[in-house]
Amino acid sequence: MGKIIAIANQKGGVGKTTTAVNLAASLAALDFKTLVVDADPQANSTSHVGLDPKEAAMSIYDLMVNPDLAPQEAVLETEVKDLFMIASNIDLVGAEVEMVNVENREEKMRNALSAIRGEYDFILIDCSPSLGLITINALTAADSVIVPVQCEYFALEGLGKLLNTIKIIQQRLNKELQIEGLVLTMYDVRLRLANQVVEDVRGHFKDRVFETMIPRNIKLSEAPSFGMPAIMLDAESKGAVSYLNLANEILQRNDLV
Amino acid sequence: MGKIIAIANQKGGVGKTTTAVNLAASLAALDFKTLVVDADPQANSTSHVGLDPKEAAMSIYDLMVNPDLAPQEAVLETEVKDLFMIASNIDLVGAEVEMVNVENREEKMRNALSAIRGEYDFILIDCSPSLGLITINALTAADSVIVPVQCEYFALEGLGKLLNTIKIIQQRLNKELQIEGLVLTMYDVRLRLANQVVEDVRGHFKDRVFETMIPRNIKLSEAPSFGMPAIMLDAESKGAVSYLNLANEILQRNDLV
Ligand SMILES: Nc1ncnc2c1ncn2[C@@H]1O[C@H](COP(=O)(O)OP(=O)(O)OP(=O)(O)O)[C@@H](O)[C@H]1O
Ligand SMILES: Nc1ncnc2c1ncn2[C@@H]1O[C@H](COP(=O)(O)OP(=O)(O)OP(=O)(O)O)[C@@H](O)[C@H]1O
Numbered sequence: 001m002g003k004i005i006a007i008a009n010q011k012g013g014v015g016k017t018t019t020a021v022n023l024a025a026s027l028a029a030l031d032f033k034t035l036v037v038d039a040d041p042q043a044n045s046t047s048h049v050g051l052d053p054k055e056a057a058m059s060i061y062d063l064m065v066n067p068d069l070a071p072q073e074a075v076l077e078t079e080v081k082d083l084f085m086i087a088s089n090i091d092l093v094g095a096e097v098e099m100v101n102v103e104n105r106e107e108k109m110r111n112a113l114s115a116i117r118g119e120y121d122f123i124l125i126d127c128s129p130s131l132g133l134i135t136i137n138a139l140t141a142a143d144s145v146i147v148p149v150q151c152e153y154f155a156l157e158g159l160g161k162l163l164n165t166i167k168i169i170q171q172r173l174n175k176e177l178q179i180e181g182l183v184l185t186m187y188d189v190r191l192r193l194a195n196q197v198v199e200d201v202r203g204h205f206k207d208r209v210f211e212t213m214i215p216r217n218i219k220l221s222e223a224p225s226f227g228m229p230a231i232m233l234d235a236e237s238k239g240a241v242s243y244l245n246l247a248n249e250i251l252q253r254n255d256l257v
Numbered sequence: 258m259g260k261i262i263a264i265a266n267q268k269g270g271v272g273k274t275t276t277a278v279n280l281a282a283s284l285a286a287l288d289f290k291t292l293v294v295d296a297d298p299q300a301n302s303t304s305h306v307g308l309d310p311k312e313a314a315m316s317i318y319d320l321m322v323n324p325d326l327a328p329q330e331a332v333l334e335t336e337v338k339d340l341f342m343i344a345s346n347i348d349l350v351g352a353e354v355e356m357v358n359v360e361n362r363e364e365k366m367r368n369a370l371s372a373i374r375g376e377y378d379f380i381l382i383d384c385s386p387s388l389g390l391i392t393i394n395a396l397t398a399a400d401s402v403i404v405p406v407q408c409e410y411f412a413l414e415g416l417g418k419l420l421n422t423i424k425i426i427q428q429r430l431n432k433e434l435q436i437e438g439l440v441l442t443m444y445d446v447r448l449r450l451a452n453q454v455v456e457d458v459r460g461h462f463k464d465r466v467f468e469t470m471i472p473r474n475i476k477l478s479e480a481p482s483f484g485m486p487a488i489m490l491d492a493e494s495k496g497a498v499s500y501l502n503l504a505n506e507i508l509q510r511n512d513l514v
């Protein structure tokens with residue numbers, strides 16, 4: 001019974017896409033069948049695994065607006081065994097306005113994914129930098145949420161708002177939603193600011209913060225230009241290893257290893 | 258007659274807020290009276306200049322939904338002489354859905370700013386990482402747009418969509434809208450990827466790219482935690498100097514120096 005995890009933070013550029021793709025690739029490398037759903041109209045996750053959003057016959061947008069479609073039709077294979085993708089589409093930009101008067105508009109993604117969740121061990125949803133309808137759909141569809149927190153000052157400011165939104169979703173739309181954890185990203189041990197942010201976040205959120213931190217690592221930012229996760233570009237790199245460690249930590253927390 | 262410049266890019270974390278605040282502070286340091294409008298519900302620009310969005314009596318949201326308000330009432334002083342701010346408000350998150358059936362909803366910000374533009378030499382609008390209604394309002398209100406482009410792979414992917422959106426705005430909502438320029442941000446001369454992005458962007462967009470590049474510089478990311486622009490934290494830092502150079506380049510392009 002696949003676990004659905006949303007990767008969300010309305011702050012831009014904190015490592016949501018990098019986390020979604022590299023964590024998924026790590027879980028796949030550990031033989032867990034994993035699906036990434038690209039719920040960001042920028043379609044960065046789709047291109048990060050080497051796919052072209054324009055070539056996808058169907059996207060998560062189609063599944064949300066047309067419940068008769070079989071979600072399996074939207075699933076694409078990637079270069080990585082056990083890693084699959086449902087692509088994004090630019091039409092997601094208009095979905096919020098299009099669905100203004102639609103009943104249960106927050107549950108469209110949950111309904112779309114319910115028919116296929118049993119075929120995967122994990123389903124990771126990459127969200128856009130916003131708390132709008134599509135991200136709310138992802139949080140309503142998810143069993144838990146991973147919050148990437150960049151080791152920068154602005155990253156702290158937005159956390160309160162995000163956790164408030166998660167509380168509202170838990171009360172009104174998805175009682176089961178848990179916080180899988182906060183993951184510190186782009187950590188540079190040499191920077192005083194980064195160490196300050198780590199101290200603040202661990203002090204405030206305690207064991208809800210993963211032990212594993214993702215260091216700033218050039219292979220993580222180069223991998224998308226090759227259309228592959230970092231584990232395929234350079235499995236020995238600090239970036240790839242850190243995401244493998246994160247995968248293992250999540251598996252332990254879920255008693256799967 | 259103040260020039261209104263939108264700082265926009267739907268890709269998250271590329272340096273929109275850092276550019277809006279530090280460019281504005283540099284223009285103010287050169288004795289140009291400058292107003293920053295924070296059109297991002299994250300309110301990062303507002304806190305970057307040391308203000309608390311919750312304490313602002315009025316925000317850009319109020320001016321947009323209530324045309325009878327005098328925009329001067331929303332203007333706040335900052336620690337920097339000649340630098341002023343109109344704060345953001347979390348209510349911006351709901352504006353897109355609230356204004357679905359409102360006539361001329363794309364022109365609300367332009368109308369709100371028209372009464373005060375004469376009082377400033379420059380008005381910079383910090384946009385959120387999206388191409389939704391608020392960013393469209395900013396592009397409709399603006400005379401020109403500055404596009405921060407992070408020296409990373411994903412930054413290139415989104416440029417096409419942004420430039421398409423700008424073309425549509427020029428055709429339908431704002432014929433006068435020009436591209437002030439693309440500014441390369443977080444440039445690290447040691448990284449092959451960064452140099453590749455610089456080459457690609459300069460090759461493709463030629464003289465629409467500013468000569469001035471903004472280097473990755475720790476003072477730029479520390480300054481927000483002190484509630485001030487980098488020029489106040491450390492005017493000699495590479496980050497502060499690069500934004501002063503950008504200000505001078507823009508002034509030259511506009512025959513103001
Ligand atoms: N640990 C890291 N080390 C180095 N570069 C990184 C790291 N994590 C992410 N990056 C780079 O930083 C940029 C931002 O990361 P990413 O695009 O994953 O963030 P995001 O939160 O998905 O952004 P958006 O808000 O636009 O969706 C990308 O160019 C990415 O390649
Ligand atoms: N040149 C730079 N050198 C070092 N750090 C930088 C630089 N420019 C921006 N930063 C830092 O990188 C992060 C992202 O920058 P910023 O918040 O300005 O981007 P943004 O485009 O406004 O993000 P959003 O899409 O969330 O609005 C911030 O923590 C900022 O302090």
Ligand SMILES: [Mg+2]
Pocket residue numbers: 016017018040044127128
């Ligand atoms: Mg992303």
Ligand SMILES: [Mg+2]
Pocket residue numbers: 273274275297301384385
């Ligand atoms: Mg910003």
